[in-house]
Amino acid sequence: MSELTKQRRSKRALKKVTETAEALRKMIDRTRPLEEQLDRIRALLDEQLGHDEYFVLVDESGYGVVHTNRLREGRVFADPVGLAAARTNEPLLQVYERDTGEVLIDASCPFWTEPGGRRFNLRMGRLMHRPYLQWVLASVAIAPAAVGLAASIAGAPPVLAALCAALAGLGLGAAWHRAIAAELRHWYSVARTVSSGQLQTEVKTTGKRNEFHQIAYEINKMILGIRTIIHELGKAAKTVHDVSVEQQMEMRRLSESFDEIAAAVETFREGAKQQTTAVEQAGDVIGQMVERVQLMRAAVERVVRQAGDTWSSAAEGIRLIEETKTNMDAMQRGIGEMTALIDKAANEAARVHEMIAAIRTIAKQTNLLALNASIEAARAGEAGRGFSIVAQEVRKLAEDTNAFAAEIFASLDAMTNALKEAVHAMQGSGRHVEKTKDSLWKTGETFTSFQGMFAQLNDLLQQNESYVNDITADGEQLGGLMEDVRTVAADFSNMVQETAAGLEQQTLALHQLAREADTLAAAARDLEKMIARFHS
Known part of the structure; x- marks a missing residue:
């Protein structure tokens, strides 16, 4: 996969992350701590993201200070690619195989060093898709014409040649429809399973790196996000329940105490x-x-x-x-x-x-x-x-x-x-x-x-x-x-x-x-x- 870093889209990604880091440096106030300027940084990164996957501002440990995917903000990216991007002293391109199964180009560059010595780097992720729908459309358009042309060359009557071309187009279209429909039914099944509360399921994405199957990756990321949200919501619900039970007991004790205090205040009066x-x-x-x-x-x-x-x-x-x-x-x-x-x-x-x-x-x-x-x-x-x-x-x-x-x-x-x-x-x-x-x-x-x-x-x-x-x-x-x-x-x-x-x-x-x-x-x-x- 090292050839991915040599493509023009990869080099444009490196240029984009460098220009975005420069824009951030011009925007921030160097006399103030970075934590006080995060809202302005988030606004600029969201504006510059476009069709790319993410921007993330990390420190030397890989801690994500700002992430355009708010669900991932605050995580520590301690994988080899994440640590290399966080510690680089010059613009760097890497192939990033994400935990969701996606393959991206990770472009990173130095951003800023605080007076206390804490360093920050800016990372950007860009998806690298293979052609898929282009081949589908090309095959549906070209294959029938090729079959009709071959029949004509073979001396078949024009009607027969046209019929062969139509049959070839229908067969190829049916095949592509069956393949796409199977994928859609699989996605629909996963969505129904998720809606039923089974969050362990995922869309199968092995070896599928194209714009059409990117929808599957997005579904998986959505499932992962829902799983994270449910997990955090479960912890929050448990905390709320424990606190509410404790608060309930405490309110009863306080009610009794207030009644006693009221009597004591009357005596005190x-x-x-x-x-x-x-x-x-x-x-x-x-x-x-x-x-x-x-x-x-x-x-x-x-x-x-x-x-x-x-x-x-x-x-x-x-x-x-x-x-x-x-x-x-x-x-x-x-x-x-x-x-x-x-x-x-x-x-x-x-x-x-x-x-x-x-x-x-x-x-x-x-x-x-x-x-x-x-x-x-x-x-x-x-x-x-x-x-x-x-x-x-x-x-x-x-x-x-x-x-x-x-x-x-x-x-x-x-x-x-x-x-x-x-x-x-x-x-x-x-x-x-x-x-x-x-x-x-x-x-x-x-x-x-x-x-x-x-x-x-x-x-x-x-x-x-x-x-x-x-x-x-x-x-x-x-x-x-x-x-x-x-x-x-x-x-x-x-x-x-x-x-x-x-x-x-x-x-x-x-x-x-x-x-x-x-x-x-x-x-x-x-x-x-x-x-x-x-x-x-």
């Missing part, structure tokens, strides 16, 4: 009314809470101010304690210095006491010497009288000195005792000052601790004040939200009522849909029964 009332009560409670929080905020602000004043007083107390501790330190140093001075004065008094004691000793000795001098002056008589007077004066001075020294000694003893008592008192004052300092240190530490606690308390109160402010703001915001919730609750209550009314209508519609589902299930069963009449 009553609950919505109660919820609206509860929201209003909650709004009132929140309003009271906000008022109390505002009172609490005022109280907290007062406590914060008092805590601040207390903290300031504690700081002032610490300052005064520090000042008092400084003064006590100065007092303690003054007491120490005074004690040292008193000790020094006591020491000096002791020295004066010793000096007075020495003076008394000297006065006693002077008095004794004056007494001796008076005695000696008395012995001397008148000559010692002046000396005696002097001696008496000296004695008297000595006695006076002794008496004065005694007084001074008594005063020094009193002063020494007083100084000792003063030293003891100063030492007691020092110890008291030391104790007072310890107490002040402890008091200062306590005040410092109080100040730290007041600082923490102040921080906590400020935090509480901040929290109270936040709570107040949140409460006010919550009050606004509750007002919104109250509005939403009212709207929601209205919506529930509207929903309940709409649900009643939906329930009625659902019951109607359930009845329609029953009707669909019955129609699907009838369709399955009708499809069961055909045997493919």
Whole structure:
């Protein structure tokens, strides 16, 4: 059959598919995917098909993206001819023995490559017929003339020659009529068999490649198409039946569910009314809470101010304690210095006491010497009288000195005792000052601790004040939200009522849909029964 590719009709087919591919390339928009332009491609291929068998646009895998025979569109042509046509990079002619028994010339050429790399080729099929009717007509016309001419040459009378020619024409015509009638009866029988539902039958077409017997191929293709349609329709009918049965069951469940939902919505409507009332009560409670929080905020602000004043007083107390501790330190140093001075004065008094004691000793000795001098002056008589007077004066001075020294000694003893008592008192004052300092240190530490606690308390109160402010703001915001919730609750209550009314209508519609589902299930069963009449 390789001679078929060398015929002029084959070459014209290759030229036609190349020109059609070029026309398609000019028509399509290269910026858009090919799948978005299939309708325009189908229209052009249908227009260009003419008397040829098919146009098919395939990708590299042989998948038929577009086919002029819509029953074959979407199939994968994985036979050797189909794969060679799908993968060729240049115009290609092949002999294609179709699964219907036909012999075609398959002309293919590259069409387009998408930006993503997917390649498409265009295929065209052209039937290659042998002469048949031409021979029938030629034989019916020429054979009688040839017989008459032969009879005339043989010397037969013209009437006999004409009779022979007529008999030859009638015989040949009867033979051709019988052959054509047999084919027609066979086609009629196949058509009757198909109409009775037996789709397994086909018209016998073995070795018959001509225009007359192309009708048989077309009948076979029609049977194949009906078989495919019935098969797909059977699958669709089964799917519809399964879906309708499932839908029927689901509609029943939904009807029951909608009835329950309707009852629940009615309960929900009553609950919505109660919820609206509860929201209003909650709004009132929140309003009271906000008022109390505002009172609490005022109280907290007062406590914060008092805590601040207390903290300031504690700081002032610490300052005064520090000042008092400084003064006590100065007092303690003054007491120490005074004690040292008193000790020094006591020491000096002791020295004066010793000096007075020495003076008394000297006065006693002077008095004794004056007494001796008076005695000696008395012995001397008148000559010692002046000396005696002097001696008496000296004695008297000595006695006076002794008496004065005694007084001074008594005063020094009193002063020494007083100084000792003063030293003891100063030492007691020092110890008291030391104790007072310890107490002040402890008091200062306590005040410092109080100040730290007041600082923490102040921080906590400020935090509480901040929290109270936040709570107040949140409460006010919550009050606004509750007002919104109250509005939403009212709207929601209205919506529930509207929903309940709409649900009643939906329930009625659902019951109607359930009845329609029953009707669909019955129609699907009838369709399955009708499809069961055909045997493919």
